Amino acid sequence: MDLARSPLALPFPAIPPIAGVTLRIARARYKEWDRCDLTLVELAEGTAVAGLFTKNVCCSSEVELGREQARLGSARALVVNAGNSNAFTGHRGREAVEAIMAQVAGHLGCQPSQVFVSSTGVIGVPLPQDRAHAGIEAALAAPPCSWRQAAATIGTTDTFEKGALATAVVDGRTETLAGIIKGSGMIAPDMATMLGYIFTDAAVEPVFLQALLSAANERTFSCITVDSDTSTSDTVLAFATGAAGNAPLASFEDAGADAFAAALHDVCRQLAHLVVRDGEGASKFVEVRVTGAASDDSARRIGLAVANSPLVKTALAGEDANWGRVVMAVGKAGEPADRDRLSIGFGGHWTARDGQPVAGYDEAPVAEHLKGREIVIAVDLGLGEGQAVVWTCDLTHGYIAINADYRS
Amino acid sequence: MDLARSPLALPFPAIPPIAGVTLRIARARYKEWDRCDLTLVELAEGTAVAGLFTKNVCCSSEVELGREQARLGSARALVVNAGNSNAFTGHRGREAVEAIMAQVAGHLGCQPSQVFVSSTGVIGVPLPQDRAHAGIEAALAAPPCSWRQAAATIGTTDTFEKGALATAVVDGRTETLAGIIKGSGMIAPDMATMLGYIFTDAAVEPVFLQALLSAANERTFSCITVDSDTSTSDTVLAFATGAAGNAPLASFEDAGADAFAAALHDVCRQLAHLVVRDGEGASKFVEVRVTGAASDDSARRIGLAVANSPLVKTALAGEDANWGRVVMAVGKAGEPADRDRLSIGFGGHWTARDGQPVAGYDEAPVAEHLKGREIVIAVDLGLGEGQAVVWTCDLTHGYIAINADYRS
Numbered sequence: 001m002d003l004a005r006s007p008l009a010l011p012f013p014a015i016p017p018i019a020g021v022t023l024r025i026a027r028a029r030y031k032e033w034d035r036c037d038l039t040l041v042e043l044a045e046g047t048a049v050a051g052l053f054t055k056n057v058c059c060s061s062e063v064e065l066g067r068e069q070a071r072l073g074s075a076r077a078l079v080v081n082a083g084n085s086n087a088f089t090g091h092r093g094r095e096a097v098e099a100i101m102a103q104v105a106g107h108l109g110c111q112p113s114q115v116f117v118s119s120t121g122v123i124g125v126p127l128p129q130d131r132a133h134a135g136i137e138a139a140l141a142a143p144p145c146s147w148r149q150a151a152a153t154i155g156t157t158d159t160f161e162k163g164a165l166a167t168a169v170v171d172g173r174t175e176t177l178a179g180i181i182k183g184s185g186m187i188a189p190d191m192a193t194m195l196g197y198i199f200t201d202a203a204v205e206p207v208f209l210q211a212l213l214s215a216a217n218e219r220t221f222s223c224i225t226v227d228s229d230t231s232t233s234d235t236v237l238a239f240a241t242g243a244a245g246n247a248p249l250a251s252f253e254d255a256g257a258d259a260f261a262a263a264l265h266d267v268c269r270q271l272a273h274l275v276v277r278d279g280e281g282a283s284k285f286v287e288v289r290v291t292g293a294a295s296d297d298s299a300r301r302i303g304l305a306v307a308n309s310p311l312v313k314t315a316l317a318g319e320d321a322n323w324g325r326v327v328m329a330v331g332k333a334g335e336p337a338d339r340d341r342l343s344i345g346f347g348g349h350w351t352a353r354d355g356q357p358v359a360g361y362d363e364a365p366v367a368e369h370l371k372g373r374e375i376v377i378a379v380d381l382g383l384g385e386g387q388a389v390v391w392t393c394d395l396t397h398g399y400i401a402i403n404a405d406y407r408s
Numbered sequence: 409m410d411l412a413r414s415p416l417a418l419p420f421p422a423i424p425p426i427a428g429v430t431l432r433i434a435r436a437r438y439k440e441w442d443r444c445d446l447t448l449v450e451l452a453e454g455t456a457v458a459g460l461f462t463k464n465v466c467c468s469s470e471v472e473l474g475r476e477q478a479r480l481g482s483a484r485a486l487v488v489n490a491g492n493s494n495a496f497t498g499h500r501g502r503e504a505v506e507a508i509m510a511q512v513a514g515h516l517g518c519q520p521s522q523v524f525v526s527s528t529g530v531i532g533v534p535l536p537q538d539r540a541h542a543g544i545e546a547a548l549a550a551p552p553c554s555w556r557q558a559a560a561t562i563g564t565t566d567t568f569e570k571g572a573l574a575t576a577v578v579d580g581r582t583e584t585l586a587g588i589i590k591g592s593g594m595i596a597p598d599m600a601t602m603l604g605y606i607f608t609d610a611a612v613e614p615v616f617l618q619a620l621l622s623a624a625n626e627r628t629f630s631c632i633t634v635d636s637d638t639s640t641s642d643t644v645l646a647f648a649t650g651a652a653g654n655a656p657l658a659s660f661e662d663a664g665a666d667a668f669a670a671a672l673h674d675v676c677r678q679l680a681h682l683v684v685r686d687g688e689g690a691s692k693f694v695e696v697r698v699t700g701a702a703s704d705d706s707a708r709r710i711g712l713a714v715a716n717s718p719l720v721k722t723a724l725a726g727e728d729a730n731w732g733r734v735v736m737a738v739g740k741a742g743e744p745a746d747r748d749r750l751s752i753g754f755g756g757h758w759t760a761r762d763g764q765p766v767a768g769y770d771e772a773p774v775a776e777h778l779k780g781r782e783i784v785i786a787v788d789l790g791l792g793e794g795q796a797v798v799w800t801c802d803l804t805h806g807y808i809a810i811n812a813d814y815r816s
Contacts, residue, residue: 057746331464331467334463337466356496356497356498399722401805403723404722404728
């Protein structure tokens with residue numbers, strides 16, 4: 001099936017080359033298609049790495065291995081396979097990943113553990129080792145490609161290429177952070193997968209890079225949801241080549257660490273939003289702002305309960321100011337809430353305050369807001385200082401069409 | 409909007425009168441419609457009661473009061489209002505419920521706490537006290553009605569009347585258990601609400617009745633899901649009039665207690681299934697059987713994760729044997745699971761065993777099973793003895809149409 005470009009798509013940014021990062025793509029033909037489907041990123045010696053991986057316990061071998069590799073903190077290459085997720089394939093799946101790691105390590109003269117592999121696509125079919133092998137040889141012989149080409153090659157049913165860019169001044173040098181991501185279009189008969197990669201020429205100690213990435217995750221990737229389903233392959237990796245030559249960042253005591261952390265957070269947020277903007281069938285980008293909760297964690301869980309509620313999401317698709325459904329979703333979150341202190345608003349207009357409809361509530365401005373592409377829902381618990389922002393999209397006929405109408 | 413009768417509907421059973429239970433209906437005109445929307449059930453003196461209530465913390469005053477009343481164990485009447493849920497209406501909502509309790513208690517010469525009230529429909533609008541008052545007066549003056557008429561009157565967007573029947577021999581007497589239920593069609597701009605009522609002429613001590621109802625709930629109402637959204641008004645009440653004259657059942661030591669418990673479980677299961685069969689847009693009734701889990705609770709949570717997964721539910725709507733989505737849902741449940749011991753099947757055919765696709769797997773019989781109205785998904789964790797069965801429906805364009813396309 002051909003998917004129309006999401007109405008929420010953003011243009012691809014003008015990302016400059018990043019010293020120490022070389023992108024190449026090739027045709028491994030994991031499926032019967034004529035497109036590049038293998039991405040090989042070569043990273044300079046000394047590149048630090050940090051990672052985030054799916055919490056789904058039925059994860060792929062790529063995720064199992066990647067989690068161990070990221071702990072070692074050192075990377076020389078990344079391989080991304082599109083068209084076959086290699087998930088639920090037993091020991092043969094694991095062998096396929098180890099073969100790729102050994103092949104690339106042999107070429108680069110590095111340890112296999114420095115070669116990171118991700119795969120996305122059909123599940124239950126072991127990655128064909130012959131195709132992977134030939135694809136990697138082809139990629140190694142290919143000229144470098146652009147960020148946009150790499151972003152297109154890691155994609156599957158994505159309807160647009162997704163990239164993000166930020167800079168930070170560290171140690172007197174302007175350093176670049178770039179990210180590409182794929183997700184979360186679904187492929188029948190496959191699973192949604194979010195794969196995100198961030199590259200910077202900054203020098204950062206791996207432990208600090210991991211701490212910064214994990215912190216950014218709490219307010220970005222962990223705060224988006226399309227349909228509450230968690231992929232078995234979700235992965236985000238951050239690579240710092242150090243080619244910019246700054247004294248490696250090791251803690252917030254270091255000059256420029258704050259700026260770098262802010263830039264990393266910015267790239268993560270941009271990438272997370274792009275995934276929501278390509279949610280299956282999405283027609284609206286929805287921000288849920290939760291305030292007054294018992295804690296920040298509680299606020300995030302309440303925000304996700306609202307963002308995952310099929311009744312809230314269908315109401316938004318119908319441009320219906322159905323605040324009662326938001327009340328319901330808050331109440332089912334399993335978090336502290338007091339009906340008689342709860343307030344709900346849309347687009348800056350309160351519709352209910354302190355557990356009751358606002359007297360003389362005028363629906364006209366709210367209805368106008370809901371006709372737009374960017375929706376803001378406010379939830380105030382009136383209990384404490386906890387707050388969070390969560391992003392999602394609406395639930396439309398397009399979601400059903402993508403996931404049900406087309407047979408595998 | 410007119411909703412077509414669910415293709416999964418079952419005929420209404422031939423429920424006989426139950427001694428000590430008198431059903432009456434009337435027009436309170438809670439909405440601009442010409443149908444009965446108020447049900448008044450009079451119960452004989454000495455009727456025991458037990459209740460189950462929503463865990464949604466933003467619950468209605470009806471639920472708050474009902475939970476307190478059920479603890480007292482004694483009932484003389486039930487009033488069900490359809491068309492206005494009286495939820496999120498602050499102190500005025502509570503006053504409206506207390507006025508109904510006082511009015512009916514005055515007529516029957518009982519305590520207000522013996523009068524149970526439920527409401528379902530529009531939220532955020534206090535129940536109009538004048539209409540409720542006049543409706544109750546009209547109901548008190550009306551002739552008794554049939555079970556089917558009462559089942560129709562408690563409904564809102566339900567597409568068929570839902571009733572269940574079972575019998576048990578207790579103390580040498582054949583006793584009857586009957587139930588009616590409404591749900592879970594959604595009304596824009598309202599919330600889904602499941603209201604279920606069970607009546608029996610058996611004599612049962614309230615504490616034992618509550619224990620039996622709670623136990624039945626664990627394997628019936630708590631094992632169904634349509635869209636993972638939890639209403640603010642969900643209520644199930646069981647009333648035992650004692651008119652059959654048996655020695656009151658007080659524990660499993662009593663003769664007939666096992667038979668009564670089995671019959672109560674049967675009625676609860678029938679009613680729970682009927683709600684799923686009227687799920688918005690449902691075209692398939694889906695049973696998820698989980699075995700080999702670490703515990704029964706764990707099995708139930710895994711079953712609900714599968715049953716609530718939009719990707720699983722859309723695949724079923726598309727008649728797609730997409731076992732990878734079941735794997736994903738098991739893995740995200742947050743429960744013990746081992747990918748390499750996991751097996752998945754449809755309609756008695758295993759598609760994946762021990763973490764890998766079954767060798768020589770033939771999709772034909774599975775595809776045939778998925779074309780039917782009644783789908784069975786088997787999940788075996790291969791870990792322990794825990795098991796559970798969960799019921800749901802598929803997710804179709806009909807769900808989106810009911811909840812998004814029609815404005816409030």
